[in-house]
Amino acid sequence: MEQREEPDSGPGPTTCIAVVVLVAASGAVEAISFTALDHVFAGVMTSNLALLGMAIGHGGGTGVASAALALAGFGAGAGLVAWVTHGREEVATHWPARVMFCLTGEAVLLAVGAGVWAASGGAPGAVARDALQCGAAMAMGAQAAAMVAAGRAAAPTTYLTGTLATYIVRGVGRTRPDGWVPARLGALIVGAAAAMALRRVAPAWAGALPFVLVAAATLTAARPLLLHRSAGGERQA
Structure with missing residues (x-):
């Protein structure tokens, strides 16, 4: 008999919760970045481009350097993940293994940052x-690139302007909006x-929060991936 494939129904609640937790991690990073790291954002490059232009127009060398540093770091992180996830499998129910690998790397990077932050007592010097x-x-x-690589199983977690606009447009248009957007x-x-x-x-502990949240999101998202692999093994058997 011909074997039918299960319909690709989209991400389940577990994966959606993982996305929500990643958004919370982004909020924590942005708060620390803007208030303690020279008033630039870590993930909102639209704002950083505007800040860079303002600094150039004002003639502020420190502001230019800070914005440029953030832009360079973001580009490096996104580019590295794009390289690692190139040729990934297309799924809509869970995050591919390569995406999980990249999020684990992000968690490690944030853990190192938390250690540096704690060592400075929450008041790091210029360097x-x-x-x-x-x-x-x-x-x-x-993180942003990993969510792009995850495709339909994910959603933006570092920039939500478009998410908010889409939610409003769909609400006004009387189509069914994504119920996870408010979350x-x-x-x-x-x-x-x-x-x-x-x-x-x-x-001294504030820097640990983003690491804890990203680690929690990664562990949460691992369950759907493991279930998918387990189901695949049973079908082969």
Whole structure:
């Protein structure tokens, strides 16, 4: 008899939760980056391009260097992930193994940054700030590219302007909007608020929050991938 393939129904709740947790991690990174690392963003390159133009127009060398450093780090992270995930499998129910590998690398990078942050007591010097800014931007670039590589099983996690606009347009157009969008928007706020609260009550530990969230998201997203591989093994048997 001819074997039928199961329909590609899209990501399940577990994968959607992992996306929400990654958004919270982005919020935490952006809060720390903007308030403690020379007032630039780690993942929002539209704003950094505007900040770069403002710094050039104002004649501020420090602002130019900070924005350029963030742009370079983001580009390096995104480019590396694009290279690693090239030729990935196309799935809509889970994140491919190469994407998971890249997110694990992001978690390691954030863990190193958390260690540097803790060693400085939450108040890094100029050189450490530059290194942390570049590392944070690289992590966000890697995360953004990983979500692009994951395709239909993922969603933007480092920039939500388009997500918000699409949600509004679909709502006005009376089509069914993505019910996970409010959760992602809320997670961005919660992640940023949690990072700022930690900076206030336990400055040395604030840098650990993004690592914890990315690690949690990666572990959460691993379950659908393992289930998919297990099901594939059973079909072959």
